Amino acid sequence: MRFSFLLLVAALLLSPLLHAEDEFKLHPLAVAKPEAPKGVVTQMPAWESKIFPGTTRDWSIYVPAQYKADKPACLMVFQDGHDYVNIKGNWRVPTVFDNLIASGDMPVTIAVFINPGHDGKSPIESPWKANNRGKEYNTLGNTYVRFLLEEILPEVQKQYKLTDNPDGWAIGGASSGAICAFTAAWERPDKFRKVFSTIGSYVDLAGGDAYPYLIRVNERKPIRVFLQDGINDLDNPYGNWPLANKMMNSSLNYMKYDVKFELGEGQHNSKHGGSIFPDALKWLWRGYEKN
16 A cells, blocks of 8 residues: 555656656747737638649748838748747747847748648648648658749749848758758758758658768758757657757768757657747847848
């Protein structure tokens, strides 16, 4: 009886510790500030792709209040855009952008939030379960970045002027969206030079585990990379996510890339990434106005 009581007490004492690694506070810059001008998010018509035939996707655009038609803006593209545009989620991009642009820690930047495609053969339960997500995000090569450059971004540029400076173009995502973002910059560093990657799937879902090797045997590319992961991230037959991200960081450092790696204790979610998101943006955009 006494032994059972001691086990219960131990469990109660350990419970907060077991879950503490996955609890992160909302960053102060993810809270709306009255003095920061508010940008506008516009939901765009569903996009049917030619590069990914038969697929459609939802997407939206954030335009900061400081945008002026006579001055080109910077750009940041987010995969799984529905998660990033949500002002009550872990990322709250519109609010964070409002605050960082107002403080001067980021240039005037237009954000594009884009979901993965769905072929329509079956109803879509949620954007996370779009049936073309794995193909679009995990596959190496230039197909996805071509989709952005040839289909989506020309639509954005019909309405808004974007800078031609590749140092002013960033791209980000989480999990498969993260490796997708890295692949876009890896394939087209003449366009995208800033990468925000959290809980990145640099494992063998579609050959992404080759990146740590590819980075070491290819000439260094002019891209800046922010990596995040947690020691309690996934470990399954496709690979070990924390180890894969450590290997990415090691290879990028070996080749003297401009890289920063934040390794926390979290799991495969956006809690840790969201809590450090504003600071990651400050790091990614540092020095831009001097370029």
